[in-house]
Amino acid sequence: MSFTLASVAVLTTAAAVYWYFNRHKPIKIILSELRYTVDMQGAGVGGLIDDWVNVRRNKIVLPDASRRVAVITGGARGIGTEVVRGLLQANMTVVMGIRDPGLVNKLAESMENGENLKAYKLDLQSLKSVKEFAENVTREHSVVHILVNNAGIMFGDFKLTEDGIETQLAVNHIGHFYLTHLLLPALKKGGTLGKSSRVVNVTSCAHYPGKVYFDDINMKEHYDTTAAYAQSKLAQLMSSRYINKILEEESCQVKCYAVHPGIVDTDLFEKTLFRRMFPWAMKMFFKTPAKGAVSILHACFDEELEKKGGLYISNCIEGISNRFSKNPEYQKRLFHLSCELIGLEADKYGK
Numbered sequence: 001m002s003f004t005l006a007s008v009a010v011l012t013t014a015a016a017v018y019w020y021f022n023r024h025k026p027i028k029i030i031l032s033e034l035r036y037t038v039d040m041q042g043a044g045v046g047g048l049i050d051d052w053v054n055v056r057r058n059k060i061v062l063p064d065a066s067r068r069v070a071v072i073t074g075g076a077r078g079i080g081t082e083v084v085r086g087l088l089q090a091n092m093t094v095v096m097g098i099r100d101p102g103l104v105n106k107l108a109e110s111m112e113n114g115e116n117l118k119a120y121k122l123d124l125q126s127l128k129s130v131k132e133f134a135e136n137v138t139r140e141h142s143v144v145h146i147l148v149n150n151a152g153i154m155f156g157d158f159k160l161t162e163d164g165i166e167t168q169l170a171v172n173h174i175g176h177f178y179l180t181h182l183l184l185p186a187l188k189k190g191g192t193l194g195k196s197s198r199v200v201n202v203t204s205c206a207h208y209p210g211k212v213y214f215d216d217i218n219m220k221e222h223y224d225t226t227a228a229y230a231q232s233k234l235a236q237l238m239s240s241r242y243i244n245k246i247l248e249e250e251s252c253q254v255k256c257y258a259v260h261p262g263i264v265d266t267d268l269f270e271k272t273l274f275r276r277m278f279p280w281a282m283k284m285f286f287k288t289p290a291k292g293a294v295s296i297l298h299a300c301f302d303e304e305l306e307k308k309g310g311l312y313i314s315n316c317i318e319g320i321s322n323r324f325s326k327n328p329e330y331q332k333r334l335f336h337l338s339c340e341l342i343g344l345e346a347d348k349y350g351k
């Protein structure tokens, strides 16, 4: 009885404190924020369980991919660094898009085949920077075999980029959507029958509670940072499926995949209360970045996947994705909206 009373008291106090700090917001938004917070915890716990159940799958034998070129966004830390390590171990030439290309020398020194690593400046918050990066890549490499859209941010206050796009959507989805468009001619040249070039979008199980706010994609009217992260990751997943479909219709030898890397102990969590309160729990229960890189490298190299373009992968097998992401009408609508945001006619995508 006293335990029940104590629980009710704690929950009531928490609700009162939450309401006090959010009292200027309409009740509809408060309820939506609470739902997202609870659902996101659910997606996180589900992701952790999935990682534990499939712990043995996180192994990969890297092929010899000499004379092939890989491009990756964000590789200077976290999961991206381990993906770069794997691509170099597979003897690839690797071009990183990072905000501070000055970091490349130190990184190259710490890696096997580091002499095959290059970096150009890329800030995914700016479409102009994405264009300059793509120009730098294609100036040197007219043929590209793998594009890993890995860079990402999670949470933060509402902010629009210089292009007028909500920041998480801009970095996680729109910047990569634009980069994929710009590199598709080079990727198409790299793919052959039976050995397609690959676009690997690093999404997240956090897409699960998400939906796309088609009528207010920047979520100006109802900004909730958790919902915005979920939307951006869902958009990456839906675009992987839709772009793969249009490439198949055009008989292009390029496949697109979406990968959830697992729940991984990285600086992505820097804005979370969880990281501040329980850093030890992250060390204990989350994957290491090296383990997080395995599913991404699997999507880059696994030969079986050749027949499964558009797949959502988690722990090297098909993952569970939400219903919204599978709706072909929504996928098409998002594709058109994304083209609009990068100022492109939809039928010119990838050309």
Ligand SMILES: NC(=O)c1ccc[n+]([C@@H]2O[C@H](COP(=O)([O-])OP(=O)(O)OC[C@H]3O[C@@H](n4cnc5c(N)ncnc54)[C@H](O)[C@@H]3O)[C@@H](O)[C@H]2O)c1
Pocket: 073, 074, 075, 076, 077, 078, 079, 080, 097, 098, 099, 122, 123, 124, 125, 149, 150, 151, 152, 153, 154, 171, 202, 203, 204, 205, 260, 261, 262, 263, 264, 265, 266, 267, 268, 269
């Ligand atoms: N860590 C996890 O548990 C987890 C779970 C699911 C999905 N992911 C996804 O994995 C990817 C890698 O994340 P991580 O965990 O290694 O996090 P991280 O924070 O360690 O790495 C993110 C990378 O993105 C780069 N980046 C951020 N903003 C950028 C910008 N404007 N322009 C260019 N680069 C930018 C950072 O510099 C960094 O290199 C992200 O897309 C993330 O959403 C991570």
